[in-house]
Amino acid sequence: MTVFEKKKTLKKIIESLSDENLDETLLFLNDLKAKDHKRKEILMQLMEEEENLFKKLAQ
Secondary structure, eight states, X not given: OOHHHHHHHHHHHHHHSOXXXXXXXXXXXXHHHHHHHHHHHHHHHHXXXXXXXXXXXXX
């Protein structure tokens, strides 16, 4: 399936949703986005800590 086909399919799905379902979907996507942002922050913090440990070991 090409990107264009995926976009077309998503557009059809979104257009078929009721207003209530669309609101629920948007809330779900926003929640998912927030969780992904938190995961990214945790990962970046772990990478910084690991880098600091390697620097200390190198000394």
